[in-house]
Amino acid sequence: MKILKTIQRIPGGLMAVPLLIGAFINTVFPQSLQIGGFTTGLFTGSSALMGLFLVCSGASIRFNQVGIPLYKGAALTFIKFVLGVLVGWGVQMIFGREGVLGLTPFVLIAALTNSNGAIYSTLASQYGDATDVGAISILSLNDGPFFTMIALGATGLADIPLMSLVAAIVPILVGFILGNLDDDIRKLLESGVTMVIPFCAFALGASMNLVTILQAGFSGILLGLLVVIITGLGGFLIYNILLRRKGCIGAAIGTTAGNAIATPAAVAAADVSLAPFAAAASTQIAAAVIITALLCPLLVAVLNKYRVKV
Amino acid sequence: MQVKVVKLFNRIPGGIMVIPLLVGAVINTFFPAVLNIGGFTTGLLKSGTSCLMGLFLICCGSSISIKQVGAPLYKGTILTVLKFVVGVAIGWGVQKVFGEAGIFGITPVVLIAVITNSSGSIYATLAARFGDATDVGAVSVLSINDGPFLTMVALGATGMADIPFMALLATLMPIIIGFVWGNLDEDFKDLCSKALPLVIIFLSFVLGAGMSFFTVIEAGISGVILGAVVLIFSGLLVNFIYCLILRKKTAVGAAVGTAAGNSVATPAAIAAVDSTFAPHADMATAQCSAACVMTAILCPIMVAFLDRLIKQKDKKLASVTENAEA
Numbered sequence: 342m343k344i345l346k347t348i349q350r351i352p353g354g355l356m357a358v359p360l361l362i363g364a365f366i367n368t369v370f371p372q373s374l375q376i377g378g379f380t381t382g383l384f385t386g387s388s389a390l391m392g393l394f395l396v397c398s399g400a401s402i403r404f405n406q407v408g409i410p411l412y413k414g415a416a417l418t419f420i421k422f423v424l425g426v427l428v429g430w431g432v433q434m435i436f437g438r439e440g441v442l443g444l445t446p447f448v449l450i451a452a453l454t455n456s457n458g459a460i461y462s463t464l465a466s467q468y469g470d471a472t473d474v475g476a477i478s479i480l481s482l483n484d485g486p487f488f489t490m491i492a493l494g495a496t497g498l499a500d501i502p503l504m505s506l507v508a509a510i511v512p513i514l515v516g517f518i519l520g521n522l523d524d525d526i527r528k529l530l531e532s533g534v535t536m537v538i539p540f541c542a543f544a545l546g547a548s549m550n551l552v553t554i555l556q557a558g559f560s561g562i563l564l565g566l567l568v569v570i571i572t573g574l575g576g577f578l579i580y581n582i583l584l585r586r587k588g589c590i591g592a593a594i595g596t597t598a599g600n601a602i603a604t605p606a607a608v609a610a611a612d613v614s615l616a617p618f619a620a621a622a623s624t625q626i627a628a629a630v631i632i633t634a635l636l637c638p639l640l641v642a643v644l645n646k647y648r649v650k651v
Numbered sequence: 652m653q654v655k656v657v658k659l660f661n662r663i664p665g666g667i668m669v670i671p672l673l674v675g676a677v678i679n680t681f682f683p684a685v686l687n688i689g690g691f692t693t694g695l696l697k698s699g700t701s702c703l704m705g706l707f708l709i710c711c712g713s714s715i716s717i718k719q720v721g722a723p724l725y726k727g728t729i730l731t732v733l734k735f736v737v738g739v740a741i742g743w744g745v746q747k748v749f750g751e752a753g754i755f756g757i758t759p760v761v762l763i764a765v766i767t768n769s770s771g772s773i774y775a776t777l778a779a780r781f782g783d784a785t786d787v788g789a790v791s792v793l794s795i796n797d798g799p800f801l802t803m804v805a806l807g808a809t810g811m812a813d814i815p816f817m818a819l820l821a822t823l824m825p826i827i828i829g830f831v832w833g834n835l836d837e838d839f840k841d842l843c844s845k846a847l848p849l850v851i852i853f854l855s856f857v858l859g860a861g862m863s864f865f866t867v868i869e870a871g872i873s874g875v876i877l878g879a880v881v882l883i884f885s886g887l888l889v890n891f892i893y894c895l896i897l898r899k900k901t902a903v904g905a906a907v908g909t910a911a912g913n914s915v916a917t918p919a920a921i922a923a924v925d926s927t928f929a930p931h932a933d934m935a936t937a938q939c940s941a942a943c944v945m946t947a948i949l950c951p952i953m954v955a956f957l958d959r960l961i962k963q964k965d966k967k968l969a970s971v972t973e974n975a976e977a
Contacts, residue, residue, distance in 0.1 A: 345838040378821025379708055382701025389702035392695025393853060481690075508690025525657035529848050536846035540706060 363546025399516025414479025565632025675859025712829025727792025874941025
C-alpha cells in the first residue's frame with residue numbers, strides 16, 4: 342500500500358494530512374493521546390520534533406550561503422508585520438475600536454502579525470530550498486506576542502524576546518555546524534527530514550480542537566480566511582517583488598501560530614483598556630490557527646503548481 | 652574544512668550512542684543553563700526524551716517484518732526474565748549473607764532496584780546497532796522493567812494488582828504503529844531506516860542531558876561498585892545465559908546491562924510505599940544515578956567489545972575449518 346506516496350501526492354499533504362488526523366483524534370478521542378510514556382511523548386512532542394527538524398534544515402545550509410536565510414527571514418518578518426499593522430490600523434480608522442463583522446482591530450493585529458514557524462519551515466523545505474527554511478531563524482521573532490505588542494504600542498524595548506530568538510536559532514546552528522563540518526552528517530540529517538515532518542505535523546494537530554472553530558463561529562472562520570488571503574497571498578506577491586524571484590514561499594507565512602492564542606491575554610495584561618476584547622479575541626484566534634494550518638499548505642501547493650506551469 | 656564526525660562515530664565502539672551521550676552529560680554537568688533556554692532548543696535537547704524515544708520505536712517497529720513477529724516477543728521475554736532473576740538472586744543473596752545493611756554501603760534493596768531495571772532506550776539503540784530488527788522489537792516486552800514495577804514485585808512491597816498496564820501500552824503503541832505502517836508501506840520502512848541514525852544521535856544526547864557527573868562523585872565508591880555489579884552480572888552474565896538459551900552467539904544480551912534513568916526514582920517510590928526503607932532512600936537515589944551514568948557510558952562499549960570478540964572468534968573458527976578442509 343502506497344500510504345506515504347499517496348499523502349505526498351496531495352498538495353501540502355505531508356504536512357496537512359497528519360495535522361488533520363492529529364486534530365481529529367484530539368477532538369474525538371483526546372484521552373488516547375494522553376496514555377503517558379512514549380506514546381504521549383511522541384504525539385504531543387511538537388517542540389522536540391520541531392527542534393529535530395530545524396537541526397536537519399540547518400545542516401542543509403551551506404557555509405557560503407549563510408547570509409541568505411537572514412535576508413529572506415528579515416523580508417518575510419517585515420512583510421507579515423506591515424500587512425498586519427496596516428489592516429489593523431485601517432479597520433480602526435474606518436470602524437473604530439469595535440471593528441467590523443465581529444473582528445476588532447486588536448484581534449486582527451494579533452492574528453495577522455504572527456505566523457506559525459513549524460508550518461512555514463516544513464512548507465519551505467518542501468517547496469523551497471535550505472535557505473528558505475533557514476529564514477525561520479528570523480521569522481521566529483513573530484512567534485509570540487512581541488510584535489503584536491509593538492503594533493499596539495503596548496511595549497517598551499525591554500521586552501525583546503531575545504531568548505526565544507536564540508532558542509529557535511540554536512538547533513539550526515547545531516545542524517549548520519555539524520553539516521558543514523562533515524558531509525556524511527549532512528546526508529544523514531537531510532535524509533531524516535521527511536520522516537520528521539509528518540510526526541511534527543501530527544503533534545501540531547494534536548494540540549488543536551476542531552470544536553473551537555464552531556465556538557468562534559463565523560467571525561473566527563473569517564479571521565482565518567483573512568490571515569490566509571492577506572498575509573498568504575499578500576506575502577507571496579510582496580515577497581516576490583522584493584526579492585525579484587518567482588517562488589511560492591512567501592505564501593507560507595499566511596498562518597497564525599498556536600502561540601497567538603495567548604497573545605490577547607498577554608497584551609491585555611500590559612494594556613488594561615484592551616481587556617474587554619481579550620476573551621472573544623482568544624477564541625477567534627484559536628479558530629484561525631486551525632483554519633490557517635489547513636488552508637495555508639494548500640495555498641502554497643496551488644501557487645507552486647501555478648508557478649511551475651507558467 | 653572537513654571533519655569526519657560520522658566516521659568517528661562508527662570507529663569508536665558504540666560511538667553513535669556514547670559520544671552524543673557524553674556530550675550531553677558534559678553540557679548538562681557544566682552548563683545546564685544552556686539546555687534550558689526554552690523553545691525548540693529545550694524541547695529537543697533537554698525534554699525531548701520521550702518524544703525521541705517514541706520516534707525511535709516507530710522506526711524500530713517499521714523494521715520488524717510481519718513474518719518475524721514472534722521472535723521479538725520471545726527474545727524480550729527471555730531478557731526480561733533473566734534480568735529480573737539475576738537481580739532478585741543477587742539482592743536476596745546479599746540479604747542472606749550480610750543482612751539488611753548490605754555491603755560496601757549498598758543495601759539489598761538498592762541492588763534489586765538497580766539490577767532488575769534496564770534502560771529500554773539504550774538496549775534498543777544497541778540492539779539496532781549490533782542485532783537485527785527482532786532484537787530491537789524485544790524492547791516491547793523489556794520495557795516492563797523500565798520503572799519501579801518489577802522492583803516492587805521483587806520486594807513484595809506491592810501486590811500483582813498494580814500492573815502498570817497503561818505504561819506497557821504506551822510503550823507498545825509506537826512500535827505497533829511503526830510495525831503496521833512499515834509492513835503496509837515499503838516507502839515508509841525505507842524512510843524510517845534512513846532516519847534511524849539521526850534519531851539515535853539525538854536520543855542519546857538527550858539521555859546524556861539528563862545526567863550529571865556530580866551525582867557520580869556524590870555517591871562515591873559505592874555507586875561505582877553498584878554500576879560495576881550491574882554491568883558484570885546483568886550484562887555479561889545475562890548475555891552468557893541468553894546465548895545458551897538461544898543457542899547462538901550474540902552480544903545483544905549484554906545490552907540489558909544498564910540501570911535505567913527511571914530507576915533513580917525507584918528508591919523514592921519504594922520509600923513511599925514502605926516507610927521502613929525511607930531512611931535509606933536518599934543515599935540509594937544517589938547510588939542509582941551514579942550507576943545510571945556509569946552503565947550508560949560503559950554498557951555500549953562493553954557490548955561493542957563483546958561483539959568484536961565474537962566476530963573475531965567466528966573468523967578464526969572459519970579460517971580453522973577452512974584450513975582443515977583444505
